[in-house]
Amino acid sequence: MIMPIASTSKHHLAGFLGLAASCAFFVAPALAAGPKTLGFVITTWNTGLYESKFIDECPEGFNVGYDEIWWRGLSKADRARLTDNGLKSRLDRYFNAIRRGPNGEDVCMNPTVVKDPPLLTVEGKVSYGANLDGNADGSASPKTCAHENFTGLDGTPGVDNQMYRLLGCIYGFRSYGQFEVNANENRKSNGNGMTLIEITGVDDAKNDKEVEVAFYRAIDQYTLDGGGNFTPFASYRIDAPGGVPRYGSKVKGRIEDGVLLTEAGDVNLPFYGNYTYMNQEIKDMRLRLELSDDGAKARGMASGYYGVDQLMFYIGGLGPISSTAISNCPSIYVAAHELADGYPDPKTGKCTALSSAYNFSAVAAFIVHPKPNEQTAAADKR
Amino acid sequence: MNRMTSRTFALVTTVGAVLALAACDQPAPPVAGAPPTMRLLSESQYRNVIADVFGANITVGGSFDPLVRTNGLLTVGATNARITPAGLEQFDRMARSIADQVVSPKNRSVLIPCTPTVATAPDDACAAAFFKQVGRILYRRPLTNDEIQSPVAVAAAAGKDLGSFYEGISSGLAGMLVSPSFLFSIDTTEPDPAQPGKTRLDGYAKAARLSFFLWNTTPDDALLTAAEKGALHEKKGLSEQVERMLSSQKIEGGMRAFFNDMLAFDEFSKIEKDSIIYPSFSAAVAEDAKEQTLRTIVDLLLTQQGDYRDLFTTRKTFMSGPLGRIYRVAVDRPDGGWMPYEFPESDERAGLITQISFAALYSHPGRSSPTIRGRAIRESLLCQKIPDPPGDVDFSLFNDPNSPNRTARERLSVHATQPACAGCHKLTDPIGLAMERIDGAGQSRTTESGAPIDPSGDLDGVKFVDAVGLGKAMRENPAVPSCIVNRMYSYATGRTPDRSEKVLLDHFEKQFASAKFRLPKLLHDIAASDALFAVTTPESKSAATNTEKDDKS
Numbered sequence: 001m002i003m004p005i006a007s008t009s010k011h012h013l014a015g016f017l018g019l020a021a022s023c024a025f026f027v028a029p030a031l032a033a034g035p036k037t038l039g040f041v042i043t044t045w046n047t048g049l050y051e052s053k054f055i056d057e058c059p060e061g062f063n064v065g066y067d068e069i070w071w072r073g074l075s076k077a078d079r080a081r082l083t084d085n086g087l088k089s090r091l092d093r094y095f096n097a098i099r100r101g102p103n104g105e106d107v108c109m110n111p112t113v114v115k116d117p118p119l120l121t122v123e124g125k126v127s128y129g130a131n132l133d134g135n136a137d138g139s140a141s142p143k144t145c146a147h148e149n150f151t152g153l154d155g156t157p158g159v160d161n162q163m164y165r166l167l168g169c170i171y172g173f174r175s176y177g178q179f180e181v182n183a184n185e186n187r188k189s190n191g192n193g194m195t196l197i198e199i200t201g202v203d204d205a206k207n208d209k210e211v212e213v214a215f216y217r218a219i220d221q222y223t224l225d226g227g228g229n230f231t232p233f234a235s236y237r238i239d240a241p242g243g244v245p246r247y248g249s250k251v252k253g254r255i256e257d258g259v260l261l262t263e264a265g266d267v268n269l270p271f272y273g274n275y276t277y278m279n280q281e282i283k284d285m286r287l288r289l290e291l292s293d294d295g296a297k298a299r300g301m302a303s304g305y306y307g308v309d310q311l312m313f314y315i316g317g318l319g320p321i322s323s324t325a326i327s328n329c330p331s332i333y334v335a336a337h338e339l340a341d342g343y344p345d346p347k348t349g350k351c352t353a354l355s356s357a358y359n360f361s362a363v364a365a366f367i368v369h370p371k372p373n374e375q376t377a378a379a380d381k382r
Numbered sequence: 383m384n385r386m387t388s389r390t391f392a393l394v395t396t397v398g399a400v401l402a403l404a405a406c407d408q409p410a411p412p413v414a415g416a417p418p419t420m421r422l423l424s425e426s427q428y429r430n431v432i433a434d435v436f437g438a439n440i441t442v443g444g445s446f447d448p449l450v451r452t453n454g455l456l457t458v459g460a461t462n463a464r465i466t467p468a469g470l471e472q473f474d475r476m477a478r479s480i481a482d483q484v485v486s487p488k489n490r491s492v493l494i495p496c497t498p499t500v501a502t503a504p505d506d507a508c509a510a511a512f513f514k515q516v517g518r519i520l521y522r523r524p525l526t527n528d529e530i531q532s533p534v535a536v537a538a539a540a541g542k543d544l545g546s547f548y549e550g551i552s553s554g555l556a557g558m559l560v561s562p563s564f565l566f567s568i569d570t571t572e573p574d575p576a577q578p579g580k581t582r583l584d585g586y587a588k589a590a591r592l593s594f595f596l597w598n599t600t601p602d603d604a605l606l607t608a609a610e611k612g613a614l615h616e617k618k619g620l621s622e623q624v625e626r627m628l629s630s631q632k633i634e635g636g637m638r639a640f641f642n643d644m645l646a647f648d649e650f651s652k653i654e655k656d657s658i659i660y661p662s663f664s665a666a667v668a669e670d671a672k673e674q675t676l677r678t679i680v681d682l683l684l685t686q687q688g689d690y691r692d693l694f695t696t697r698k699t700f701m702s703g704p705l706g707r708i709y710r711v712a713v714d715r716p717d718g719g720w721m722p723y724e725f726p727e728s729d730e731r732a733g734l735i736t737q738i739s740f741a742a743l744y745s746h747p748g749r750s751s752p753t754i755r756g757r758a759i760r761e762s763l764l765c766q767k768i769p770d771p772p773g774d775v776d777f778s779l780f781n782d783p784n785s786p787n788r789t790a791r792e793r794l795s796v797h798a799t800q801p802a803c804a805g806c807h808k809l810t811d812p813i814g815l816a817m818e819r820i821d822g823a824g825q826s827r828t829t830e831s832g833a834p835i836d837p838s839g840d841l842d843g844v845k846f847v848d849a850v851g852l853g854k855a856m857r858e859n860p861a862v863p864s865c866i867v868n869r870m871y872s873y874a875t876g877r878t879p880d881r882s883e884k885v886l887l888d889h890f891e892k893q894f895a896s897a898k899f900r901l902p903k904l905l906h907d908i909a910a911s912d913a914l915f916a917v918t919t920p921e922s923k924s925a926a927t928n929t930e931k932d933d934k935s
Contacts, residue, residue, distance in 0.1 A: 220716045223707060225661040233662070235706050235713040366712035 036202045039367040040289075040298055041218060042195040043230045044184045045271075046175055048128035048161060048301065048357030049168045050153065057124030058169035065326040066107065067097035069116055094323040108316045111333035119328075119335035122168035126151055129161035129357035130303040132264075132284055132342070145351035147341035162339045163306060163356035166332065172325020179318070179325045183273025188230075191221030193272025196236055197289075198367045199253070199260065208255040213262050213287060216240075216367065217247045217270035232296035232363040239270075243370040246270075253287070260289035264304070276317050282306055283343065283353060289362075298362045305342035305353035312336065408893075410907070411885045415916025418569030418583070420562070421594075421876045422463040424449065424456065426639055428565075430599035432480060435519045436493055440483050444476040453878040454762060454869060455643050461876040465565065477559035484555060485548040494551065504541035504550050509534045512551060513558065521563040522593075522600055523570070523586035524610070533558055567594055571917060581919045585609030588915050592623065595874040596909060597632040598639035617910075624909045628902055634684060637901070638676050644869050645734075645762055647672050649743055656748040660823035663742065666704040671738040671824065674700055677720065678734065683901040690899040691862055694733040694763075694853040697725040708738055708824050730819055730826065730837075733853035735759065738824030745822035752790050755817050756810030763856065765865035768806055788831035791815050812839035816852040863899055867891045874908050886913050 050057065064072075071093075074082065082088075082096055098106055101113040127150035133141055136158030140146040150159040172179040187193055196216040202208055216238040223234035239246045251265035264284040271280045285304030292298065315322075315329055322329065340351035423431065425446040432442055447469035450459040465473065484493050494512050498505035513533045517525040533554030541550020558564060567590045574582035583591070586601075589609040593601040601609070605623055613619025627633065642648065650672050655663040677700045682688040688696075701709070701723035703716035709731070714721055725731045734740055735755075744758040745751050760766040787793045794811050818835045821827050828835060837848040844855040856862055867890045871879055879887060890907055897903035908914055 223703070223716070226657050226664055227661065229661060231662050231707055233707045233710045235703060235711075235716040237714065237716065366706065366710075368712055368714045368716070371714070 035200065038199040038202060039365045040197040040362040041236055041365040042197065042360050042362045045358060045360045046180050047163060047167060047173055048359050049164050049174060050124065050127045051174060052124065057122045058120060059123055060120050062169050062171045062326065063120050063328060063331065065323055066328040067094055067323045069328055070097035070100045094320040098320055108319055108322060108329035111312065111316065111330040114330050116328055116330040119331040120169045121335060122165045126153060127159050127161040127164050128153065128301060128359060129159040129355065130286060131156065131158040132160040132303060132305065132355050143342065145341050145344055160341065160355035161357050162341045162354040166335055166339050166354060170327050172322065172327045177325055178321060179274060186273050188222055193270045193277065194218040194222065195269055196238065196365065196367050197362065206255065206258050211253045211255060212250055213253045214250045215247055215267055215269055216245055230363045233366065235366040235368050237368040238370065240370045262287040274318050274321050276314060278314055281310060296364050300360050300362065301357055302360065303357040306356040307353045308336045308340050311354065410889050410911045410913060413883050413886050413913045413916050415918050416877050418571055418917050419461045419876060420566040420568045422460045422566055424460055427594060427598055430635065434599050435516055436484050440480055442476060443479055444472045446472065453872050454765065455872055456648060457643055457873050457876055458878055470560065473560050473565060477556040480559060481552040481555040485552045490548055498547040501547050502545050503547060504538040505547050506534050506538055509537045509551055509554065513554060517558060518606065519600055520558055522590045569917060581917065583915045583917055585612055585614045588614040591914060592627065592909055596627045596905065597636045599632065621910050624906055628906060634680050637680060637684060640870065640873050641676060641679050643873065653743060654747045655823055659748045662707050663823040664704065667708055667738065670702045670704045671742060674705055675734055675737050675739040687900055687902065690866060690901055691857040694735065694856040697732045699723055699737065705738060730848055730850055732850045735817060735853060736820060736849045741817060741820040741824040742822065748822065750790065750818060750822040752794060752814030752818060753807065753810045756814030759813050760809060763865060764859065764861040765868050766861065768809060788833040789835055790818055790830065791836055813841050813852055815839055816846065816849045819849065863894055864891055867894055867904065870904055871908055874914055
C-alpha cells in the first residue's frame with residue numbers, strides 16, 4: 001500500500017534502493033564499487049489539491065464555467081440571436097462564449113477585458129504542500145506576501161499552498177476533472193513532456209547525507225503492459241539535441257530513513273498536457289520521494305513557487321477545453337494575482353508566484369544519457 | 383573487400399579456415415544410408431522459397447499443420463509428415479493468394495518474363511516460358527514437357543473462360559503450388575555408375591538436401607546448374623558448392639532455422655504468461671527473447687567463429703528495449719533495434735540457459751519449473767531422453783497451497799521422494815533448480831515466497847553453485863558437442879541416425895573437436911560427406927528396415 005505522502009510513517013526506500021542499485025550495476029559495471037544511480041519516470045502529475053469527501057473545502061460549491069457566465073449575461077434576444085434560436089451545438093456555444101470580450105476578444109487570452117464574478121476559492125484548513133517560507137503564521141517576508149497558511153495532512157503547521165486555494169474549487173483541476181485527467185492521458189498516449197528523475201551519488205541506500213537529483217525530459221514514450229499500466233525498469237533516453245540535455249536542473253538531496261528529501265532549488269521541468277507544451281519553472285522547489293514495497297513504483301510530492309504568468313499562459317491557452325473543465329479564465333486571473341504569496345515584484349511589491357504542491361507517481365526507469373561522442377560533438381560545435 | 387559486409391567477410395574467412403582444416407581431415411567412414419524420402423516443407427521453408435522465387439513483398443497468409451517433433455527435431459518429423467485434407471485446403475488457399483499477387487498489375491511486369499499478345503486471351507508460348515522458369519526453382523529441377531504443358535493447359539482454359547491471360551496464369555501457378563513436387567522435397571534417385579546395381583540420389587535431390595540443410599530454402603540457380611552438370615557427384619564440385627553456400631549470407635537463415643528447431647522455439651507461438659503475475663512479459667518480450675538467443679548464436683558461431691560450447695558460458699549477447707525491462711538493463715535504443723550487450727562478470731546471467739528465451743519457454747504460465755527446465759536441458763542440449771511422467775502422478779504435495787515448503791527445491795524434495803517420480807527427477811531437478819533465480823518470465827530473483835533460493839546442484843557429478851556454474855559444467859560435458867553433432871546430422875538427413883552410423887557420428891565429433899568446435903567446420907563436414915546423400919537401393923530396403931527395428935528395440 002502506498003501511503004499518502006504527508007502522512008506516511010514508514011518508508012520502504014531502502015529495499016528499493018538496494019534493488020535498483022543492483023540494476024545500476026548492470027548499466028555501469030565499472031562503477032560497481034562506487035556510488036550508484038537510481039532513475040524514475042514520472043507517470044502522473046497532479047496539482048496538489050486536497051479533496052475532502054464532501055467537498056467541505058468549497059462551501060459554496062464549484063465555480064461555474066466561462067460559457068455559463070456568458071449565457072447568464074445574455075438577454076433573451078441575444079440568446080436567440082447567437083444560437084440560431086437554440087439550434088447551435090454546444091461546441092458552437094463554447095466558441096462564441098470564449099470570444100465574449102467587448103471587441104470579440106478571446107477572454108482566456110485577454111482575461112482583463114471583462115469583469116467577471118469573483119472566483120470561489122478554497123476555504124478549507126488542510127492541504128498538501130510544505131512550509132515553503134519557514135514560518136507558520138503566513139506573515140509577509142522579503143520573499144513572500146502575507147497569506148493564510150494551511151495545516152498539512154499529517155498536522156504539519158504553516159503549509160503554503162495558495163495554488164490549492166486558487167484552483168481547488170474549479171472542477172477541471174480536481175483529480176477527476178478535465179484538465180488533470182486530460183493532461184495525464186495526453187502524456188500517457190503520446191509520450192510528450194515526460195519527466196525523468198535521476199538520483200546520483202547514492203553511497204548508502206538507507207541513509208545518505210548527500211545525493212544529487214537531476215530532472216530531464218524523455219524522448220521515448222512510456223512503456224505500457226498489456227493492461228495499459230506503466231511498466232517499470234524500461235529505458236528512456238534523455239532529450240538531448242546534439243548531446244546536450246534540453247532540461248537538466250539539479251538539486252542536492254539526502255536520504256533519511258529511506259526517504260529521499262531534497263534541498264530547495266529552482267528547477268525547470270518539462271510539461272505537456274491539454275495540447276500545450278511548456279516549461280514548468282518551479283522556484284524553491286523541494287522534493288520528497290516515497291517508494292512502494294516492491295520498489296518498482298514511487299510516489300512523490302514537489303512543492304515550490306509557481307509563477308502567475310506561467311500559470312495564466314497555460315490556462316489562457318486552454319481555450320474551449322475550459323468549458324468541459326468548467327473554468328473561467330478572467331476570474332482565475334484576478335484571483336491568482338490576489339492570492340500570489342511569493343517572489344514580490346521589486347517595483348510594485350506585489351507577489352508574482354503562488355506557493356504550490358504537486359503530487360506525482362513514478363516507476364523505476366533506466367535513464368540513458370547521450371553517448372560521450374555525441375556530447376563531445378556538441379561541445380565542439382559550441 | 384570494401385563492399386563486403388563484416389558478416390560476409392567473416393564467413394569467407396571462416397570458409398578459408400574450414401578449408402585449411404579440411405585438408406588435414408580423415409575421410410568420413412561410409413554409411414549405408416536410408417531409403418529415399420519425401421520431406422514436407424516446413425512453414426519457414428515454404429515462406430523462404432516463395433520469397434526467393436517471387437520476392438519478399440509477396441504475402442503468405444494462412445496456417446500450417448503442425449509437424450511432429452521426432453528425435454528432438456521437427457525436421458525429422460517432416461520426413462514422415464502427411465498432408466491432411468484441412469492442410470491441403472490451407473495450401474490451396476495460400477497458393478491462390480500467392481498466384482493472384484504474382485499476376486497482379488503491380489508485379490506481373492517483373493515476375494512474368496514475357497508479355498502476352500493480348501492480355502484478354504491465353505498465350506501458350508508466354509505461359510510455357512513462365513512456368514518453365516518458375517517451375518525449375520519451385521520443383522528444384524527442370525520440368526518435364528508434361529509438367530510444363532499441364533499448367534499451360536490450365537492457364538489456357540481458365541484464361542479463355544475468364545477473358546484474361548493473367549487470370550489463366552494465376553490458375554496454372556496455383557496448381558503448381560499445391561503439387562507434391564513443390565510441397566515435398568522428394569529424394570529422386572538414379573542408377574549409381576560407381577556401384578552397379580545400386581542407386582544414388584540424383585544431382586537435383588542432392589542440391590535440395592544441401593540447400594534446405596544449409597540455407598533452409600530452395601537451391602539457387604548456381605546450385606541447380608551444378609546439379610544439372612553432374613558436379614555434385616564429384617568431390618571437387620560438391621566441395622565448391624558447399625564452400626560457396628557456407629560463404630553466402632543465406633547461411634545465417636539456415637542456422638537460425640536449425641537452432642530454432644533444436645531449441646524448440648516453435649513453441650514460442652504458443653507461449654502464454656499470466657499478466658497478473660508477470661505484467662512485464664509481453665508478446666514483444668517473447669518475440670525479442672527468441673531473437674536474442676538466435677542473435678547470440680549467429681554472432682558467436684558464425685560472425686565470431688567461436689567455440690560452440692561457449693554458448694553456455696558467454697556473457698555477450700544483444701539487448702532490446704522490451705528485454706531490458708526484464709533483465710533490468712539500460713538500453714540505449716528503447717524505441718526499437720538491438721544493441722550489443724555484455725553481462726558483467728559478477729552477474730548470474732551467462733550462456734543460453736540463463737537467457738529469457740530458455741527460462742520463460744520452459745516454465746509454466748505463472749511460475750518457473752525446475753523439472754521442465756531440467757528436462758529441456760537433458761533433451762534439447764544433451765540429447766538425453768527423459769520419459770514422460772506417469773499418467774497418475776500425484777502433484778498434491780507439490781501444489782499444496784498450505785505447504786510449509788516455500789521454495790521449489792523444498793517442494794520438489796517432497797514430491798520427488800515418491801518412487802514413481804524419483805528416477806526422472808534425479809536427472810532433471812538438480813540442473814533445473816540451478817535456474818531458480820530466474821523466474822517464469824525470465825526475471826532475476828533471489829527469494830521465493832520470502833525464502834532464499836539455493837541454486838546449487840550438480841550435472842553428472844560436476845558440482846556447481848549457480849546457473850553460471852551449470853553453464854560451465856555444460857561447456858565441459860562431452861554430451862554437449864556430441865548432441866549438436868547428432869542433431870545437425872539428423873537435421874541434414876531428415877532422419878534419426880541408426881546404430882550403424884555411430885562410427886560416422888564419432889568421426890564428425892572428432893573432426894568438430896579438432897576444429898575447436900567451430901560450427902562451420904561441422905557444417906562443411908556433413909554437407910560435403912557422402913553420408914548426407916547416402917540412400918539404400920530398393921533391394922536393401924528390407925535390411926534397412928530391420929536395422930531400424932533393431933534400433934528401436
